[in-house]
Amino acid sequence: MRVGPISVVCACLAVVTPAASAGPAIRSVAEARVRVDHHLQEVDAVASRLDAVLAGPCPGFSTAAEWKQFQEARINDVVLLMAHLEQAWIEAKAVKDDELRREAKAPRQRIAEGRQLVEKLQTCAARNHTSIDPLGVWLRIEREVPHRQAEIALPE
Numbered sequence: 331m332r333v334g335p336i337s338v339v340c341a342c343l344a345v346v347t348p349a350a351s352a353g354p355a356i357r358s359v360a361e362a363r364v365r366v367d368h369h370l371q372e373v374d375a376v377a378s379r380l381d382a383v384l385a386g387p388c389p390g391f392s393t394a395a396e397w398k399q400f401q402e403a404r405i406n407d408v409v410l411l412m413a414h415l416e417q418a419w420i421e422a423k424a425v426k427d428d429e430l431r432r433e434a435k436a437p438r439q440r441i442a443e444g445r446q447l448v449e450k451l452q453t454c455a456a457r458n459h460t461s462i463d464p465l466g467v468w469l470r471i472e473r474e475v476p477h478r479q480a481e482i483a484l485p486e
Contacts, residue, residue: 362425365484366434369418372482373437376411380404380443388454397458401451408444409471413478415440420479444471 357365383404391397415438422434448464455462 357424359425359427359430362421362427363430365421366418366430368484369414369421369482370434370437372414373411373418373440376407376414377437377440377443379407380411380447384443384446384450388450388457391458394458394460397455397460401455401462404447404451405467405471408447409474409478410482411440411444412471412475413482416475417479417483421484 389400391400418434418437419431422431448462448467451467452462452464
């Protein structure tokens with residue numbers, strides 16, 4: 331059987347067309363705004379938990395397990411914060427609206443709170459007779475953010 335150029339082009343289109351349609355859904359600005367607002371509200375909720383830790387004194391724990399549980403919860407908050415920030419930006423980029431993009435990008439300054447929290451955890455760890463590796467924590471956060479983004483992304 332002889333395969334001509336038209337057959338090759340048709341075969342390529344048959345493979346590429348479903349892949350191209352699997353991209354982000356086309357949304358109106360209003361739909362994108364609802365999605366961005368959801369993620370930014372979640373950013374505010376997580377940031378308020380981080381702010382409470384940053385503003386308060388280092389908590390003391392009687393066991394290493396209690397400290398570890400506290401530390402894990404705070405690191406999880408930083409992962410969640412960054413995932414929602416990234417997801418808000420992705421949603422905003424899906425439409426051509428500069429105002430929505432500015433709104434989605436503005437809270438990115440909150441990433442600094444994540445850095446401050448890791449520094450505070452290092453200080454608090456020492457007071458709880460343990461230690462943490464800030465670089466290791468940041469590598470873990472960077473590794474976990476994409477997975478968390480997939481979990482928090484709103485359904486199409």
